[in-house]
Amino acid sequence: MRAIRSSTRSRDGSRPGAAARRSKATSVANKRNTEAEDAPAQLKSERSRDLILKSAAQLFRRQGFSATTLRQIAAKAKIKAGSIYYHFDSKEEILDEVLDRGLRHVFETVKNAVEQAGKVSHRRRIGLAIEAHLVALLETSDFTSANIRIYGQLPEHLKKPHRPLRRAYAEYWDQLFINARRAGEIRADMEVVPLRMFVIGALNWTIEWFRLENRDAVLELARRTETLIFEGVNKP
């Protein structure tokens, strides 16, 4: 599956300093990654960068963007606050990349799950999407949960660069529902947009209460959610 293109300003190499350094480092890393395996061949610089981003994601998720200080991020990444600026030009740039990674992660996870399913029922496909979304959100990525949790409270100018990707993700779900409806697996009178909102809302809200215990817990939650969505609570 193709990687989803980033839509963030943190990708234009137009600024000096951290941005410039970054693009160089990244291109090298890419080269290496194709030659060698995965994590170990990383530059020191990239490891720090990743660590900063991971720390930021966790803190953003827990406390929100504005309540999180660079010192907290630095402490969690075991460096000093000033050092962050070797890797990023501003707190907002960190946010940008956290948001971007977060959304790309769910999107890819969901897409992969659905595409690898092959020939299955639409309900099954949607079930897989639900599972993948929950796994990304609750299990594999602080980036995704950070994104989901803080996006709504950010000022306009910080949300703006992420709209295209968000819209694309929404449309991907819409398509899943449209196909299912066309195939008669969803009632014909069901409007897609409110349905998507309802489903995604129920899924996203899990961050507020679900505490991960074991892998099965998420899968179980996904199964239950699928049943609920397709069959409702009615006696059968």
Added chain:
Amino acid sequence: MRAIRSSTRSRDGSRPGAAARRSKATSVANKRNTEAEDAPAQLKSERSRDLILKSAAQLFRRQGFSATTLRQIAAKAKIKAGSIYYHFDSKEEILDEVLDRGLRHVFETVKNAVEQAGKVSHRRRIGLAIEAHLVALLETSDFTSANIRIYGQLPEHLKKPHRPLRRAYAEYWDQLFINARRAGEIRADMEVVPLRMFVIGALNWTIEWFRLENRDAVLELARRTETLIFEGVNKP
């Protein structure tokens, strides 16, 4: 219906300063209220207090707690930042009361709706609860939406005083579902807690996308949600 008891520290009259002043002001207000009529007899003090709270709620809802400054709140309330301290001892005290009012408001709205329904089916009762929750959240109260939106990101010590009321509200919903299940209107194998999470999650998430246009829009949304929850998306 009984008013729901507040559980916040802002009610203990133990501190000096604004709290003390406040109680004085209130007693004066009581005197007046016996002399004069009802609404207009609100003291200037209390009107300011309310205005501050309303302003704070709106801003908290939009931007979160830590991104909201007292100067923004003051500006919206058309006073100066320093004046807030006549009414409140700290920003946290404002938060406390915003959270408290917000939750009490949904709780009361839902309770009222359900209790006034009289003898109706359990599905109807739950439908009314859904509608009331959505109305409180999307239509009548910035307090409620502020509460729902920011609670999860607050530090422990700010959440703590609100837990009892939150738990009470959760239990109220649980009871609705338990009763419905006992009556056979909900499948027997449906566990109540995840169900409540699912339902409340889907409802709460609406703050993230629903833009109020007219009263009917909320009612329509409520109706749709009820159907979805009870019948699912399956072809009947």
Added chain:
Amino acid sequence: MRAIRSSTRSRDGSRPGAAARRSKATSVANKRNTEAEDAPAQLKSERSRDLILKSAAQLFRRQGFSATTLRQIAAKAKIKAGSIYYHFDSKEEILDEVLDRGLRHVFETVKNAVEQAGKVSHRRRIGLAIEAHLVALLETSDFTSANIRIYGQLPEHLKKPHRPLRRAYAEYWDQLFINARRAGEIRADMEVVPLRMFVIGALNWTIEWFRLENRDAVLELARRTETLIFEGVNKP
């Protein structure tokens, strides 16, 4: 004589905060100043503001803009650094006003001196201008000397708003020389712009070495400079 219009952005009341507060205070002060005498009727706020500006001017003059810290300015004004932001929105805004006051001060001083002279020779007028310029620069205003000293090293965007007034002042001098030349008091082959540069340069450079001891010292310096410019060093 009419006050010279300020050309700085610090005058638009478009921003909130310090800018807004300022314009209010100033208008009140103006009213008072017409009723009463001069300094005493000043608001506390304005006194602080002035003190900050004066402190800043002295430090800018001595150390330059970028080497001067807000803490130094605050210390000299006997307040804390943060308090500066009650009166100004940024360090640059302070600079703006220092520059503006500085140039307006020389300009007004020179204009006044020349206009009050009445019917005198052109050489005398220019002599008075020289004297006034030197007095403003060396005796009465740290604002003027700060302006002269630091302007050349400022980045473009900080110089820009002050260009119109600077040009006007240059043209004022040019006119003095043109008139004198037309009247035959200056050689006909003498080009005005280089002449003005030469004269103003010689005057401005005095900041680099002249240490004020008494009023007469400046007047003596002015007299000497006038002689030099008109007669040169030649044996008569």
Added chain:
Amino acid sequence: MRAIRSSTRSRDGSRPGAAARRSKATSVANKRNTEAEDAPAQLKSERSRDLILKSAAQLFRRQGFSATTLRQIAAKAKIKAGSIYYHFDSKEEILDEVLDRGLRHVFETVKNAVEQAGKVSHRRRIGLAIEAHLVALLETSDFTSANIRIYGQLPEHLKKPHRPLRRAYAEYWDQLFINARRAGEIRADMEVVPLRMFVIGALNWTIEWFRLENRDAVLELARRTETLIFEGVNKP
């Protein structure tokens, strides 16, 4: 003509680090110079050093000392900031050498011009000095213009080491004027110190406005300045 002795601490080999390394490098260079020819045999090290100094001079001149960052200097010299420390122990050391080279450059230029003139009138000698000073300032050396422009705003401890050379240069000019006066080419009542201040001031101030277009422009400016100083603006 003898080179003017440097008076800066950057010459004492007492500190470890860059200074030590430097002297080593220099001795190597000397060896090479005996083997090979002249200019090309400069070590890479020395070329970098020079480039750093030149870059620094330009930036100091434009922006002042404290507004210039080592990263800017490094960028202009096409190296990285850290590398500067191979050649210099601190930013102040760079400043020291820039100042030193700047003053030595004018001084030598002026001295050379005067000494090579042979038997000419005092006015001519002073005219040549004026021309040489302007050429050094405006045409040949960013070091000189940097020195002239920033010296006045530096803190005491940075100015101190350069005082002796400055005094020497001032005395050199004084001597030119004294000789001319003794010879009757300058009015007897003209005091030398203020005269020198006036002349040097007018010359130095040209940095603030003169933009070099062609060699002749500077010579023309010099000629004009000489005339002005000797004859004044009076009708002859």
Added chain:
DNA sequence: CATGAATGAGTCTTCATTCAT
């Protein structure tokens, strides 16, 4: 020789809070 990466002291700035008026 040069760089990449990091550091810590210090900068400007913000903001909750205080308090005299």
Added chain:
DNA sequence: CATGAATGAAGACTCATTCAT
């Protein structure tokens, strides 16, 4: 009741400097 003015602690960010590689 409300404000104007100030404070101090903390925040984001900068920069000279260090040092292993």
